[in-house]
Amino acid sequence: MPGIRSDLEALTRIPSVSLDSFDQRHVEDSALATADLLRAEGLEVEIVREGGRPAVIGHLPGPEGAPTVLLYAHHDVQPPGDDADWDTPVFEPTQVGERLYARGVADDKAGVMAHVAALRAHGGRPPVGVSVFIEGEEEVGSASLPTILDKHGDRLAADAIVLADSHNWKVGVPALTTTLRGMVRVVVEVRALDHGVHSGMYGGAVPDGLTALARLLATLHDQAGDVAVPGLMTSHAADLDYTEDDLRADSGLAEGVSPIGTGSILSRMWTKPAMTVIGIDAPSVEKAANLLTPVGRAKLSMRIHPAESPETAYLALKAHLEDNAPWSCQVSVTLDDEGSGFAADAQGPVYDVARSAFRDAWAGVEAVDIGVGGSIPFVAAFAERFPDAAILVTGVEDPDTRAHAANESLHLGEFERVCLAEALLLDRLGTVGKD
Structure with a gap:
């Protein structure tokens, strides 16, 4: 583990933010460093680019007749945000107590290093064939992933796939992620006027675009806070112990603010739709003129049931927005992005082996099956491309990771257990026949 941690810190120091406005040479450097780590464990490695950021693909043949395992993670990271919001240097890993702080140290460079650790534990000779796919643009939407899977899918085919980009239930309790919500993101525009006019002269008789937008956005939730778009799927989530106090502690809900929605908290976060206004175009308070603003625009992020079709959900949202246009204002809705959800049938020998590996790595604590309210569209892409593979969605994060x-x-401590669990998983998968 000391060597794994040292390599993790070196990889984390590379500020591989994949957003266009950042220097993409760092993403290239991160891909090269990842490739070197895999080559050191005996893999044949290639860096591939299919119109996007560099991905790293490696392969290590296993014994004859052994199953093949595909290990996934991503080496790109989120933008750091304002340095003033950080208590430690953003890209210099710094230990405080039991935690190591830095951008990307958990999401997802620890995922990369968990794979390296599992290979290193076997001295480069695991009892299974291993392919590794480390993506370079997960944080910006994985635009080239379909092309990579189409062109290089034969090299990534596997009997089991370990996707290390999720989290555990809590510190000390491991988890397998078995459901993920899908996602639909749209831009809605509400137009009331051809041009701005004096608010004193025409206010009271003429609507403005921002007020109309605000009224339209208010129709997206009912009084309890449930999503009010008709026709969306919903179901009950797993029956795990999760209280409002847990929600407040994990989310940082401000004092006095009530949670929204109805039903169990986990259902609200894992299997019911959710709607968030993530951006609004509007004049700033400091520069606002006394004007009826002609048009208002907002970006909406809607999370949908794991089995919901993104296309169906988009059409339902579009219809709702158009049908609720305030004062007959002109409403246009543009699809910005979408991603399918995921629901695993988490049964069979691969899942049995995974649960035993987790149990032993966590000193007898059983792994729980969890859902995740966020969307990880690449999981659905892998499930579609490799329908016969058992998919294990794992991760190194915990509720206080703040990815x-x-x-x-x-x-x-959790990182060490994750590395041990994956090493045990590769060892025990060697005893599972391909059938």
Whole structure:
């Protein structure tokens, strides 16, 4: 583990933010460093580019007749945000207590290093064939992933797939992610006027685009906070112990603010639809004129049931927005992005082996099956491309990791257990026949 941690820290120091506005040479450097780590474990490695950021593909043949395992993670990271929001240097891994802080140290460079650790534990000779796919653009939507799977899919085919980009139930309790919500993101525009006009002269008789937009956005939830778009799928989530106090502690819900929605908290976060306004185009408060603004625009992120079709959900949302146009204002809805959800049939020998590996790595604590409210569209892409493979969605994060936010961190004890669990998983998969 000391060597694994040292390599993790070196990889994390590379600021591989894949957003266009950042220097993409760092993403190239991160791909090269990842490739070197895999070559050191005996893999044949290639860096591939299919119109997007560099991905790393490696392969290590196994014994004759042994199953093949595909290990996935991503080496790109989220933007750091404002340095002032961080308590430690953004790209210099810093230990505070049991946690290591830095952007990307958990999401998902610890996922990369968990794969390296499992290979290193076997001295480069695991009892299974191993393919590794480390993506370079997961944080910006995986635009070239379909092309990579189409062109290089034969090299990635496997009997079991370990996708290391999720989280555990809590520190000390491992988890397998068996459901993921899908996602639909749209831009809605509400137009009331051809041009701006004096609010004193025409206000009271003429609507403005921003007020109309606000009224339209208010129709997206009912009084309890449930999504009010008709026709969307919903179901009950797993029956795990998760209280409102847990929600407040994990989310940072401000004092006095009530949770929204009805039903169990986990159902609200894992299997019911959710709607968030993630951006609005509007004049700033400091520069606002006394004007009826002609048009308002907002970006909406809707999370949908794991089995919901993104196309069906988009059409339902579009119809709702158009049907609820305030004062007959002109409403246009543009699809910005979409991603399918995922639901695993988490039964069979591969899942049995995974649960035993987790149990032993966590000193007898049983792994729980969890859902994740966020969307990881690449999981659905792998499930579609490799329908016969058992898919294990694992990860190194915990409720206090704060991935994507300031002060992202990795619990070092959990990281060690994840590395051990994956090493045990490769060992035990060697005893599972391909059938």
